[in-house]
Amino acid sequence: PREGGGGGGSHNNNLQAGDSGAPVAEVLAKAKKTKKAAKRGDAAEGLVATLRRKAEDFALTGIDPAIKDSLQEALKHHPGTEKSARLQEMKSFDKDFETLVREGRASVENFNQLIRAQALQGRFEDALKTHDAMLKHGYDPNDGTFVSLIMGASDMEDPALARKIFLMMREQLITATPKVYAALIKAHTKVGDLNAGFDLLHKMQDEGLQADVVIYTILIDGLVNQGMLTKAWEEFHSARTWKLIEPDEVLFTVMIKACAKNSEAERALNIWDDMKMCGLYPTDITYGELIHAMSTSPDLAHKAFDFYRHMQAEDLPISEFVYSKLLAAARVLGDPRRAQTVVADMHTAGIEFTPEMYYDLVGLMATATKQKRISEQEILRNLRSAWHIVAEARTRLNDELDWTRMLNEVMGVYIAGGFTNYAVNMLQQYDAFDAKPDTQTYIMLLNMLGKDLKDVGRFFSLWEALPRDPKPADELYHLALEMALESRSARRTVGMLQEMHSAEVFPSPDLAERLAKAGRNVIQIHEWVGKLVALNTQLRVRTAKRDTALLQTHIDERDAILATEGKTPRTPTPAQEVRDKYFAKLKKQGYFRRPWLPLGEYIQSKKKGGEAYAARHDKPRPNIMS
Secondary structure: OOOHHHHHHHHHHHHHHHHHHHOOHHHHHHHHHHHHHHHHHHHHHHHHHHHHHHHHHHHOOOHHHHHHHHHHHHHHHOOOHHHHHHHHHHHHHOOHHHHHHEEEEEEEHHHHHHHHHHHHOOOOOHHHHHHHHHHHHOOOHHHHHHHHHHHHHOOOOOOOHHHHHHHHHOOOOOOHHHHHHHHHHHHHHHHOOOOHHHHHHHHHHOOOOOHHHHHHHHHHHHHHHOOOOOHHHHHHHHHHHOOOOOOOHHHHHHHHHHHOOOOOOOHHHHHHHHHHHHOOOOOHHHHHHHEEEEEHOOOOOOOHHHHHHHHHOOOOOHHHHHHHHHHHHHHHHHHHHHHHHHHHHHHHOOOOOOOOHHHHHHHHHHHHHHOOOOOOHHHHHHHHHHHHHHHHHHHHHHHOOOOHHHHHHHHHHHHHHOHEEEEEHHHHOOOHHHHOOOOOHHHHHHHHHHOOOHHHHHHHHHHHOOOOOOOOHHHHHHHHHHHHHOOOOOOHHHHHHHHHHHHOOOOHHHHHHHHHHHHOOOOHHHHHHHHHHHHHHHHHHHHHHHHHHHHHHHHHHHHHHHHOOOOOOOOOOOOHHHHHHHHHHHHHOOOOOOOOOHHHHHHHHHHHOOHHHHHHHHHOOOOOOO
């Protein structure tokens, strides 16, 4: 046993000696090889498991796993995904000129993107330093460099700085491109300087550059934001008809926004159909403006929820703006259940309430109170709910609320419920909230006193206090004229006609008929009606002359463009040339030749009388005797 034990001990000693005698590098190399082999074994097992899982998925679904993964990525895509991802990437970009050079990514294009990222982050001085570093190290700036700089000035709402950058580009002998002018025009329209924007449009046209859809979109969007909707539609039709500009999704979205601002829901649907016929796909912003437009019409407000379901089906991002307009649509419909559904979706999406949403919820109580067959208990419940909403808004957003507008909404609930005295007494509550009645307050009270109560005395007492700036709606002037006729006072009626003449508001057909009957014996009424007729004629003539001059301007501009190409208005277009060749070919083949007739039939067709003569000369006449 001792020998065996000794042998075992000597064997262990030999092992230790052998290990200790071997070089350390060889031991570490063996250990590394062992670890690599284990890793390769794990990787091989992972690869086999992955292949086995994909094979099982393919057996169950019958779809290639690679195609399935790409489809899942495609389902997450929506219009504007790349742009929003690129914007977020730029906002989080923290490298500078030296870092890009050190990483071997120095190029003019990368530096242009760096300037744009620095401008987006509000570091415009760093963007200018990057431009100077490009000049210093031999990277010549191009038009894209100055586009990024001008866009940075536009983000700062500094058009003067944008013009200086444009002059700096001219000093470096860089030719301006439509992109440069687009950025420069955007810098001016963003601050409401539309005259400068159109002047820049004419300047680039004088330089031989043709404006594209981007430039017209910027200008039209500026007009819409300034409330110049008639001019916006004129520019839109001019661009499509005379400039042959094909609108894109963004321009169609801007025109839908114009419809929403003017409460033209049906026109927005027409633009939507036009967009689909052009083969364009809506973005989440397009759907948002469509929902906004639908929320302005009681007849089409339900379509706002249809478009909302479209957004959910297409997995588009739903913004705070969309939820706000959905609540506005529920308000127009007077449907609290739809509003509850929208609020639940907002809580699920983590969207916080805004003051606009609280206004719409209070207004919803007023619309719901106006519904037919509503009980007194429901009216009181809606009134209590309105005050609960006001209390909740005061708790959460007291500093952000416009209390004049909020109290106007509460007054609307009182008026809808028939509590006229309480509505008038609401004026005393404005001081408690540090608010003052505005034009909308007076309009609501005037509608209540005129349409509901027919109280002529209090109506005109309040009418005298109504602010005339901004100008009240034409419907309010019509209501005032109707109340003046109800009062049977010639002096008051003449005064209202004088006010309408000053405001360039004309009576409706019904009111004109009532004026003809009530004022047939009052000379002053005849006099002011004659002045209104003359004013209407003058405005119509002025509008017709303006439209004619505008049309002639478009024609002259088109002729000038054709002249630069060596053409005249009579020069056929390629489509017309193809058409002429096609019909010439048909004529050569004899399609328009008269049929050959035997001699006897030919002579008979030339004689007067008979069926052939009647077919050539006789025309159907109306039966005037019946």
